[in-house]
Amino acid sequence: MPRPVEDAMQIARIGGSQHTPVLVTGGAGYIGSHAVLALRDAGRPVAVIDNLSTGFRFAVPDGVPFYEGDIADRALLERIFAEQSMGAGRGAIMHFAGSIIVPESVAKPLWYYENNTGKSRGLMEAVVSAGVPHILFSSTAATYGVPDVSPVTEQTPTRPINPYGWSKLMTEQMLADSANAFDFNYCALRYFNVAGADPQARTGQSTAGATHLIKVAVEAALGKRDRVSIFGTDYDTPDGTGVRDYIHVSDLAAAHVLALDALIAxxxxxxxxxxxxxxxxxxxxxxxxxxRVTGGAIERIYGGRRAGDPASLVADSSLLRATVPWQPRYDDLDTTIEHALAWESKLPEVRRSAA
Known part of the structure; x- marks a missing residue:
């Protein structure tokens, strides 16, 4: 069922953006599937490509064209562009496909540089060859490394401390260089800590063994984990534990649609x-x-700091707010947790139905 009209009103229609076909790479994943919902709820033509290595077919709504495959498959991309009427100055890419686990990137750096950076280069080459004029890229606050300031602005020096952060920053640089050389524009959105789930529980974080704190905590609250580990209690913060900026995934998805409109305008x-x-x-x-939300008490295990974790990582999003008419609807921690909990409770049934 579509969102109520008022939920989609902030996704403004600028120029011809309402009719621009959008291909979402990684659209069966956590954030990508929410972007697909935001586009569909706003009446936008949208299609998905995902190799389902970490995504789920059930996360893509019925009626949305779905292509199972890899963004490194140039022939498949060309077929999608043709079938979705993209190219020759028409269409846009929302690029979420990639790997996102920091410790894994340290253990498998070449894989991350291939899967995140190398395949993004191939996607850009296909975009340039076809003449698709807009790319919106899923980047990360990991590009800042361990910043000296908080909140973090876009002018804060980018000093990644792991291959994941570098793979994303390299892709940003390729986008900048390619946009200077070729006829397309781009927007790189650097996420902080994404959390929550679709308010209607149509999709959410479904990956087994996920490391996001709110995901882990609601799993523990539902008995899917025995406890939650806390890494570091001696940071220079009010209670000694690390401080993060948690953005609701549906607000983030709305920001993507608005940023795409700005690119088109x-x-x-x-x-x-x-x-x-x-x-x-x-x-x-x-x-x-x-x-508080569950009325329970999660068991907590206290441990030492993890290498590379900053004490505080909070976004200064004033540039986003000044550039697009973004008005978050779910800027409330309890609400974010309630939505995550509702999806986590529903997930076993979703998995059974999809089996």
Whole structure:
């Protein structure tokens, strides 16, 4: 069932963007599937390509054209562009496909540079060859590494400390260089901590063994995990645990659609913008909120710091707010947890139905 009209009103229609066909890479994954819902709810033509290595076919709504395959498959991309009427100055890419686990990137750096950076280069080559004029790229706050300041602005130096962050920053650089040389523009959105699930529980974080704190905490609240580990209690923060900016995934998806509209409205302009609320919560505050929402008490195991974890990582998203008419609807920690909990409760049934 589509979102109520008022939920989609902030996704503004600018120029001809309402009719621009959009291909979402990684559209069966966590954030990508929410972007697909936001596009469909706003009446946009959308298709998905996903190799289902970490995505789920059930996350793509019925009626959305789905192509199972890899973005490295140039022939498949060319077929999709033809079938979806993209190219020759028409269409847009929302690029979410890639790998996102930081420790895995340290253990498998060449895989991350191939899967995130190398395949993105191939996607750009296909986009340039076909004449698709707009790319919106899923980037990350990991490009900043361990910043010296908080909140973090787009002018904060980018100093990644792991292959994941570097793979994303390299892709940003390729986008910038290619946009200067060829006829397309781009927007790189740097996410902070994405959390929650679709308010109607149509999709959510479904990956087994996920490491996102709110996902882990609601799994523990539902008995799917025995406990939650806390890494570091001696940071220079009010309660000694790390502070992060948690953005609701549906607000993030809305920001993607608005950023795409901005690209279409100003074809000569490219952008890099932070996505967050500008407010941080500590690990203990998040766990307390989960206990409050569920009426339970998650077992907590205290451990030492993890290498490379900053004390605080909070977004300054003033550039995003000044550039597009983004008005978050779910900027409330308890609401984010409630939506994550509802999806986590529904997930076993979804998996059974999809089997």
């Amino acid at each position: 100003e074809p000569g302009r490219s952008m890099t913008m932070n996505c967050g609320y500008g407010r941080g919560y500590s690990v203990l505050e998040v766990l307390d909120a989960v206990d």
